[in-house]
Amino acid sequence: MSVVIELNDVWYSYEKEKLVLQGVSLQLKQGEFVAIIGGNGSGKTTLAKHCNGLYKPTQGTVKVNGLDTKTMSVAQLSRIVAYCYQNPDHQIFHSTIKAEVAFGPKNMGWPPEKIEQAVAEALAAVGLSDKGDEEPHFSSKGTRQKIAVASILAMKPQVIVLDEPTTGLDYRGMQEMMELVRHLHAEGHTIIVITHDMRLVAEYAQRVIVMHKGKLLCDGDPVHVFSQTQVLAAAQVEAPAIYRFGKAAGIDDPIPLTLTAMKKQVLGEGI
Numbered sequence: 171m172s173v174v175i176e177l178n179d180v181w182y183s184y185e186k187e188k189l190v191l192q193g194v195s196l197q198l199k200q201g202e203f204v205a206i207i208g209g210n211g212s213g214k215t216t217l218a219k220h221c222n223g224l225y226k227p228t229q230g231t232v233k234v235n236g237l238d239t240k241t242m243s244v245a246q247l248s249r250i251v252a253y254c255y256q257n258p259d260h261q262i263f264h265s266t267i268k269a270e271v272a273f274g275p276k277n278m279g280w281p282p283e284k285i286e287q288a289v290a291e292a293l294a295a296v297g298l299s300d301k302g303d304e305e306p307h308f309s310s311k312g313t314r315q316k317i318a319v320a321s322i323l324a325m326k327p328q329v330i331v332l333d334e335p336t337t338g339l340d341y342r343g344m345q346e347m348m349e350l351v352r353h354l355h356a357e358g359h360t361i362i363v364i365t366h367d368m369r370l371v372a373e374y375a376q377r378v379i380v381m382h383k384g385k386l387l388c389d390g391d392p393v394h395v396f397s398q399t400q401v402l403a404a405a406q407v408e409a410p411a412i413y414r415f416g417k418a419a420g421i422d423d424p425i426p427l428t429l430t431a432m433k434k435q436v437l438g439e440g441i
């Protein structure tokens with residue numbers, strides 16, 4: 171897998187003497203599904219915003235497809251790495267869903283036919299093909315979240331960063347959103363999700379990056395990361411209930427198992 175994003179000894183501060191990122195180095199490869207976790211204020215969003223050039227490092231380098239983000243504009247970078255805000259309302263400002271989704275492609279100067287096709291494809295991908303003429307602000311939170319995803323999808327980015335995509339959604343909305351993200355990943359997009367939801371991490375992520383006080387504390391697959399009890403405690407996160415329950419029941423690798431499969435392993439086939 172080729173490297174899409176590479177951070178090399180990245181330091182960042184918003185204000186003097188307050189270091190928000192402290193020497194972060196990592197590589198993200200094409201096709202990965204990565205979760206960034208950590209307590210409030212640990213630097214997750216700041217790290218993710220370095221990946222599409224919204225922030226440029228105070229010290230160190232960030233490269234996207236081998237190019238230093240300091241040499242590229244945000245417009246150039248956002249075609250490769252798209253950022254979906256935690257609150258979709260920070261992204262939505264048009265009067266119809268179709269116009270909202272067309273905004274990015276229009277900004278890129280695409281011809282009308284190409285824009286129309288991109289909008290149709292993006293709306294279809296999020297299941298909103300029949301809602302293009304509706305007013306986005308009156309939609310449910312789940313639908314507004316999908317509109318935000320469609321808006322970035324229309325620009326056909328290689329990497330999609332989703333900042334807490336399930337916050338404020340009910341169970342059904344969360345499942346729909348994450349199945350959409352899984353589908354985008356299967357279609358070849360590299361996915362970076364910032365989340366506090368460890369169940370979501372266990373169920374969807376292939377790789378987990380743990381941040382604490384601006385430093386990368388741990389990086390590995392979910393089974394490895396959730397086994398690092400001291401690291402998790404330091405980072406103020408707790409392994410998901412399904413993992414803790416499985417471990418307590420003596421299952422080595424509980425993450426890929428559904429609760430029903432786990433009960434069968436523990437209690438036998440008769441349940």
Ligand SMILES: Nc1ncnc2c1ncn2[C@@H]1O[C@H](COP(=O)(O)OP(=O)(O)OP(=O)(O)O)[C@@H](O)[C@H]1O
Nearest residue numbers: 184185190208209210211212213214215216217381
């Ligand atoms: N625009 C800003 N100006 C000044 N300080 C900021 C700004 N944005 C974030 N910070 C500070 O930088 C630190 C890291 O913030 P960041 O949003 O990256 O953390 P986070 O891990 O994403 O947090 P959360 O889980 O609460 O969203 C925090 O101390 C935060 O207060």
